[in-house]
Structure formats: structure tokens, C-alpha cells
Amino acid sequence: MCGIVGYTGKDQAAPILLDGLQKLEYRGYDSAGLAVRDGKALAEVVKATGKLYHLADKTDQGRALKGNCGIGHTRWATHGDPSTVNAHPHVSGNCTGSGSGKVESDVAGVHNGIIENFAELKEKLLRHGYAFYSDTDTEVVVKLVDYYYKKYKIGPVDAITRTMVRVRGSYALALMFKDYPDEIFAARKDSPLIIGTAEDASFLASDVPAILKYTRSVYYIDNLQVARVSPGQVKFYDLNGDEVTLNQTEITWDAAAAEKGGFEHFMLKEIHEQPAAVRDTLNSLVKNGKIDLAETGLTDDMIRSLTQIDIVACGSAWHVGMAAQYVIEELAQLPVRVELASEFRYRNLPLSESTLVIVISQSGETADSLAALRVARERGAKTLAVVNVIGSTIAREADHVLYTLAGPEIAVATTKAYSAQLIAMDLLAVQMAFVRGTVSADAYAHDLEELSLIPEKIRRILEDKERLQWFASKIANAHDIFFIGRGLDYAISLEGSLKMKEISYIHSEAYAAGELKHGTISLIENNTLVIGVLTQSRLYEKTVSNMMECKSRGAYLMGLTTNGNFSVEDSVNFTVYIPKTDEHFVASLAVVPLQLLGYYTSVSRGLDVDKPRNLAKSVTVE
Ligand code: M6R
Numbered sequence: 001m002c003g004i005v006g007y008t009g010k011d012q013a014a015p016i017l018l019d020g021l022q023k024l025e026y027r028g029y030d031s032a033g034l035a036v037r038d039g040k041a042l043a044e045v046v047k048a049t050g051k052l053y054h055l056a057d058k059t060d061q062g063r064a065l066k067g068n069c070g071i072g073h074t075r076w077a078t079h080g081d082p083s084t085v086n087a088h089p090h091v092s093g094n095c096t097g098s099g100s101g102k103v104e105s106d107v108a109g110v111h112n113g114i115i116e117n118f119a120e121l122k123e124k125l126l127r128h129g130y131a132f133y134s135d136t137d138t139e140v141v142v143k144l145v146d147y148y149y150k151k152y153k154i155g156p157v158d159a160i161t162r163t164m165v166r167v168r169g170s171y172a173l174a175l176m177f178k179d180y181p182d183e184i185f186a187a188r189k190d191s192p193l194i195i196g197t198a199e200d201a202s203f204l205a206s207d208v209p210a211i212l213k214y215t216r217s218v219y220y221i222d223n224l225q226v227a228r229v230s231p232g233q234v235k236f237y238d239l240n241g242d243e244v245t246l247n248q249t250e251i252t253w254d255a256a257a258a259e260k261g262g263f264e265h266f267m268l269k270e271i272h273e274q275p276a277a278v279r280d281t282l283n284s285l286v287k288n289g290k291i292d293l294a295e296t297g298l299t300d301d302m303i304r305s306l307t308q309i310d311i312v313a314c315g316s317a318w319h320v321g322m323a324a325q326y327v328i329e330e331l332a333q334l335p336v337r338v339e340l341a342s343e344f345r346y347r348n349l350p351l352s353e354s355t356l357v358i359v360i361s362q363s364g365e366t367a368d369s370l371a372a373l374r375v376a377r378e379r380g381a382k383t384l385a386v387v388n389v390i391g392s393t394i395a396r397e398a399d400h401v402l403y404t405l406a407g408p409e410i411a412v413a414t415t416k417a418y419s420a421q422l423i424a425m426d427l428l429a430v431q432m433a434f435v436r437g438t439v440s441a442d443a444y445a446h447d448l449e450e451l452s453l454i455p456e457k458i459r460r461i462l463e464d465k466e467r468l469q470w471f472a473s474k475i476a477n478a479h480d481i482f483f484i485g486r487g488l489d490y491a492i493s494l495e496g497s498l499k500m501k502e503i504s505y506i507h508s509e510a511y512a513a514g515e516l517k518h519g520t521i522s523l524i525e526n527n528t529l530v531i532g533v534l535t536q537s538r539l540y541e542k543t544v545s546n547m548m549e550c551k552s553r554g555a556y557l558m559g560l561t562t563n564g565n566f567s568v569e570d571s572v573n574f575t576v577y578i579p580k581t582d583e584h585f586v587a588s589l590a591v592v593p594l595q596l597l598g599y600y601t602s603v604s605r606g607l608d609v610d611k612p613r614n615l616a617k618s619v620t621v622e
Contacts (some may be wrong), residue, residue, distance in 0.1 A: 001616040002088075002112035003027045003074040004193065005210050006174045006184045009201025009231045014062030017072035020203070020210035021052055026266065026410040027206065028616030029074035030082035034059065035089035035108045036070035037176055043070070043108045047087040069182050071174045071204075073110035076616050079118065080135025090139040092146030094131055106178045107146045111138040112206055113170035113191040114621045121166065141167060145175060156185045157237050160226050164189065164239060170367060170621060174204050186227040190393065191620045192365045195219045195227055195234050197248075202229045207618075208251055208389075209408055216251040220391040249391055253408055265609045267411035267503070271595050272462055275455040277416040278423045278588065280405035282451060285424065289448070291431040297400045298384065303435045306356050309336045310381070312344045312372045313360040314619065316414045316495055317421060320360050323491035323587040324425035330584065331433035331447075341368035342622070344375065351381040358384045360425070362409060362417035363618040364392025371622070373397055386424055388417050402428070411610045412617045413503050415595050418495065419458070422588050426451060429584075450582040454589065457579040461592045465600075468593055471558070471574055472600030478506050478529050482520070482550075483594075484513040485533035486543050492533045492587050496560075496594030503602040503612050513546040526554035531594075534561040534568060535578070535586040544571060560590055 003024030007013045013036050021032055032055045033047035044065055048054035052074070059065050073088035080086040085095075093105030115121070118137035121144055126132075130143050141163065149159035156177045170190035177185065186193060186204055196203040196215040203211040204227075208218065219234060221227050225244065226237045236244050263269035285291055309328060311321035321338040328336050339347075341359070345368060351357065357376035361369045364387040373394055376383050385398035388406050395401045404420035430447045433439040439447070475481070481500055483493035490512045497510035511520055513532070524530070532547040534540050540561075547557050548571065557572035562580045569575050578589040602609045 001027055001076050001618055001620045003029065003206045003210070004110050004112050004172055004174050004204060005072040006070070006186070006204030006229065007201065008069040008182050008184055008229060009198070010068060011201070012062070012066070013068050013070035014059055014065035016214070017070050018052070018056055018059070018062045019213070020205055021072050021074050023209040024074055024206055025052060025611060026412060026617045027074065028076050028412060028611065028614075030077050031084065031087035032072070032074045033087045033089050034062075034065060034070060034072045035176065036065045036067040037181065038067035039181070043089070043091075043176060044102050045089055045091065045108065047084045049082055049084055049087065069176065069184065071108070071110050071176060071184060078114055078621060079137045086134045086136050088138055090134060090136060090142045092143050095133045105146075107142055107149065107175055109138065109142040109145070109173055109175040111141060112172045112620060113189075115141050115167050115171065116169035117167065141171065141173065142175070149177070156180060157226050157228060158241050160185055160187050161237070161239050161241055164224060164226075172206065182230055184229045186221060186229060188221045188225060189223050190367065190370060192392065192618070193221050195221060195229055197232055197234060200232045202231055202234055204229060208253065209410065212251065212253065217248050218251060219246045219248055220396075222246070223393070265411065265599070267413055267415060267599055267609050270409055270411055270416045271592070271599065273407070273416045274419045274592065275459045275462075277404075277406040277420045278458060279455040281420040281423050282427065282455070284403070284405055285427050286448065286452070291427050291434070291448070293402075293428075293431060296384065296402045300435045302382065303432050305354055306334060307354040308356075309334055310344075310349070310351070310355060310357045310376070311336060311338045311360065312341045312357060312369065312376070314341050314366050314368055316418045316498060317360040317362060317369070319491060319495040319498065320418060320421040320425055321358070322494060323422060323488060324429060326488045326491065327426055327429040327584045328432060331429050331439055332436055333438045334432065334436070339372075341366065341372040345371040351376060351379040353380050353382060355381040356384060357381045358386060359394055359398060360386045360421050361394050362388045362406070362414055362421070364389045364394040365618050365620050366394075367620050367622050370394050370397070386421055388420065410617075412612055412615050413499055413598070413609075418591065419588060423451065423454065426585050426588070447582065447584070450585055454581065454585060457581060457589055458592055460579055461589060465596055468576065468596045469600045472597055473604045475529055476601055476604035480523065481506055481508040481529045481531065483508065483510040483531045483533065484516065484543065484546060486513050486539040487536050488583070488587060489533035489536050489539065489543065492535070492590045492594070493531070495591055496531065496533070496597070499595050499598035500601060502615060503598055503607065503609055504605055505607065505613070506601065513543045516546055516549070521549065521553065524550050524553040524555050528555050529558065530555040531558045531560065532572070533590060534559055534565065535590055536583055540565070544568065547572065560593060562586065
């Protein structure tokens, strides 16, 4: 989704803004722009479609734009096509052509989110003599701020709060006013925005990596708050315009964590960071040989009172929920529903205080997951957020938070955050089982021992990548790939299939193996690749039979199984082995070769692995 940066300080703003935008590229975008003010004139605006280097070329890497205060934006189109004129920043005055050049407007702004009632607001502004040059909802909101600013002759903070009361939807806004040199004004509702301060400079950004190079002291501006940002200082206001105090947070991430560190792509680097991400998450929850949930605030009594678990998430995080469902049900013997957040939020599921709704989210900002969390709270359920980004909205709004310690994840295709979520959910399942008395002390100790060995086993899988690299080059021209499995193997297939399709653009589906005969098998032709996940001994033979049915119809087969199941080699064309572990926890291992397969297939096809088309890292609009 869109990325916002802002800078005000002693240095030239544009190169800093470009650098910040580059760190936000992972979020996905189709155009970009800068507005930098120099002295009294509000701003010079420069925009470009396509990759960020076009904007950098247009501005001589930012050097051509004079001025020490500015805002920048990468746009992921929602209202209006990805053109220069629709790119941000937008201005309150008129604009011709591409919207670039010196502007004489009173207000300029960038926006991440969606203004749902923009059409109605636009009508109102048209009636008051405003003209529009773009198709965006952002131009409407910038002009609405300008309208209140002039009509009531009030300061920027009041003009912004009046606007916030009128708009519906989600937004992170950064605005500059002609009459306020050196200052940037920001507002936020349901879209992420942080503000960092250093000695003589301040920074705004949609995410931490954009400012990490300059400061580690950040504020997480709250929903429905306004910030007034000047060099080295920031003040916050509520909707009434009254000043409020926010605590500053120190970011502990290593700046190198947001760099590629010698790997060709962030995705490959993050795949290799999985042993550490899993180990760190595990160590944060296991103390003195026991699982300790004290930091989440979940008590044993709360766990004992539960009658139902609902896991709500999107995409890969939903796949973690699918895997966790089998583990919680089997170990803790609690009924589990796994719901897509975008569906859950509009359903009328009965919830009670004995239901625990677990929202899983790497970013902690996914719009549907956030909305689902709010619905769950309104209906009286207890809520637990399993989140990677500290201070994110979902983390702040949930009753309980369990932080995964994967560090910053930049590649759009999640890998290490998925693995960290998975181990966190496995630990939760084991603890729930122990507290509820559904596993013995010996079984508990065995489970913990097995989980503690997972990081080293992932490391071993990563040592043996060459066969997968070779196989990926062989399948790089496939038209369709089917992933099949039963039980936990079905959950693993879902993630394997998503990893493949999102970065290789090869059509791929995951099916519960038993479902093939109910329709999908008619799609199998000569050489269609079918990947069977075969880690569950109880279901192994059944899935192998389903693979054989595909083979009889011409399919080319790959089997993914645990060391020791050598019989599969006789039946399939290509076999991948993973180390043995307790079958409940096998997803943590089985997913790794599938991530590598997706990665190498994308590389073989010469695609943009880290920034696949049309996708955004953090989906902050519905
Ligand atoms: O930040 P979240 O975990 O809430 O994001 C949810 C999905 O958008 C995300 O898992 C997505 O499916 C992955 N990037 C796919 O690799």
C-alpha cells in the first residue's frame, strides 16, 4: 500500500525523502512523488510513474529540489489509474498537465488509505468553487482541509480536525501549509504513521525502515490524532484540538536488518533468517524450561475458561491459523474456527467471553484483520493479537499481545514472519493443552524439546538448496501447479501454493487431497505438476493414492515428505525430504522447501521477487 515520508530539518530534504521512499518500496506502488518547500513558496512538486528511479532521475537524485522541508509518497492506486497526475502529493489549488512544477497553493499533502465518502465531499467542494485535476480521493481531502482553513480562518490543526470529523474511511495524512514554513502536519486513522525525532530534524514515515538510518526515537501517533512536526520537535492533538502527550519508543532493530546483507533478494535473506526468527520467538516464550505467557497477560484461569477459539487473519497469516487449528484441536481439545478476516468482519458469528479470538498479523495494520479485531471486542470475546510489528494498531487495540520476534520483513512474500507466527501458535497450543490437562507432563516436556530443535532443523534444510534450485528451473514454464495434502499437510499446501503463485505468477491452487475427485481432477493434463505434501503418517497413504490418480491422468509428481519415507521415491518423479520432527510441528520444516521452490521459480522467470506486481506488503485498505 502507499508509503509516506516527511522530513524537516537542516539538510536538503529531497535526497532524504527519496532514500526513505526507497526503504518503503516493499509496500508496493505504481508511482511516486515529492513536494519540497523552499522559503515562502509552498512547494515544488515532482511526480513520476513506475519505479522510484524515474523520480530520482527527474530530480537528479533529489539534488535538483532545493529546500529543507518536504513530503514524499509512493502510490498504490485505488481511486484513479496509476498516472502522473493522480500520483501524490496533491495540492489545494489548480494544477495543469502532470501536476509537477512550482505550485502556489496553500496546502499540499500525501495520503495512505481510502476516503469512502470522497464523492459527496467532492460535490460539496465543487459547489464552493473548487476545481479538480485528478481522480483521487486524496485531492478531495487536501482541498477540504484548505476549505476549512480559509472559511474559518483557523490554524492547520483545527482545519485538519474539522476535516477528520467529515471524512469516512482510513487515512494517514502528511500536509504542508504555505504559511507554516518548516512544519509538517500529520493525521491518522487506521493507516500506519510514525514520527521520529533527532536533534535538529524530524521524520515521518509509514514504517520504521524509512527512518532507521536517521533516528531510533519514534512516536506512534494514535488513531484520530494530529501531529505538528517541526525540526527536532513534535506536538500531538486530539480531535478537539487539545494537546495530548504521547510516549516515545526506542526502536531496537538493527539498521542492517532492513538491508539485503549480501543476498540477492530480501526474500532469500529472510528465508535464511528463519532459524533466528523462530529461535528468538521461542526463547521469548520459554523460560526455565517452561512456556511463560505472562507478558501476554493470558492467565491459566483464562485459558481454562475458554470453550472456543476463533483464529482470524488474511493471506499467509490465515494459513498459519489453518495449521494451528489442527494442533490446538488435537493437543488442547478445544474447538477452533479459522476465519478470513475479510469475511469474519461481516458475519454475525455468535461470540461470548469464553471465546478467544486470535488475530494473526505480521504488520499489525491489515485493514480487514483490524476490523475483525474490533468486531470481536464489540461482541464480548477476549482477543489476542499475534503480531510482529511493535506498537502497531492491532497490537495496541487487542486485549492481549504476543509479539513474534522476526524483525523487519521487507519482501512482500512473507517467510520468516510466517515461521515465527507458526512457532508462536504451536507454543500456545502446547501451553493450552498443558493448562487444560489434555497432555501429560511428559508429553509437554517432549513437545517443548521437539519445538526447541526446529531452528536447527530449518538451518539443515537451508544447507541443501541446490536440488530445489535445479527443480525450479525445470518447472519455470509450468502453466498450473497443484499442491495437495490432508490435515496439516493441506495447511502447508495452502502456503506453498501462495508462495509459488504470488512471486512466479504461475497459476497454482492448493486442495485438500480428498477434494480432487470432486471436480479439480478434470484440470489434470499431461505434465501438469502436482506437489503432494506427505508428512502425516495417518494420512500418508491416502494422499499418495490421490497423487497416483493424478499420475494416471498424466501428472508430473513431486512429493515432500520426512526422512525415512523412502517408499515415495518409487511413486513420484521428484522427492524432497525434510528432517523428522513431531508431526504436529512439521509445518515449520515443510514450508521451507516450498518457500525456496517459489523463490527459485520466480528467479528463473526473471521476475521482481521482492516486489511482485499488484501486491502490497501491508494491506491497509479494505
Ligand atoms: O501483515 P499481515 O500478516 O496481516 O498480512 C496478511 C497478508 O497480507 C500477508 O500474509 C500476505 O498474504 C503475504 N504477504 C503473502 O506472502
